[in-house]
């Protein structure tokens with residue numbers, strides 16, 4: 159039986175993509191960029207995505223903070239679109255304020271956390287920015303479900319580095335085989351958990367087939383399946399009582 163459940167946050171419990179798109183739209187409206195001649199939202203989104211990803215991936219090596227990542231991403235996007243980029247620093251501030259106060263959940267998150275709360279200690283291991291992750295959980299009224307948050311920019315290690323998993327397991331005072339980690343990324347979550355010797359549950363809502371050699375211990379397409387999975391896990395160990403209280 160697992161003694162704690164750890165979750166990835168973005169696109170496992172919270173819908174990062176939805177929050178990002180909404181915050182981008184509202185930021186553009188706030189700065190009235192959507193009113194500029196020839197400005198198209200679809201074009202902005204398509205140009206912004208790879209530029210922002212490049213700065214995000216390179217942020218540690220180049221020692222960029224999140225405001226610089228956003229500032230440079232907006233600047234380069236508008237430059238490439240042939241638009242005025244002089245407000246990119248202000249845009250970064252507006253976007254960050256909006257993003258940190260936005261919370262969209264993945265379907266089933268509230269139900270899952272309410273069911274598990276009080277039965278399992280729970281934690282978050284996220285490759286994100288602590289300020290945003292804490293603020294978004296608070297906005298969504300979800301923060302009280304979690305005993306500990308391990309966010310990479312605060313811990314100093316990034317999934318799949320096993321050191322962030324080790325920190326989490328040590329903080330809970332458990333052995334690695336007593337913890338289940340749930341996440342949507344094979345690159346960061348699966349390989350990280352595997353390297354740390356932690357059982358992994360792959361949240362795979364699209365039902366895509368992993369490459370050969372990638373074998374998550376569990377795979378679920380909806381968060382509600384995790385409730386059944388944990389009940390099954392307990393049943394296998396003969397702990398019937400917990401199954402009854404879980405449902």
Ligand SMILES: [Mg+2]
Nearest residue numbers: 166168169342
């Ligand atoms: Mg994720």
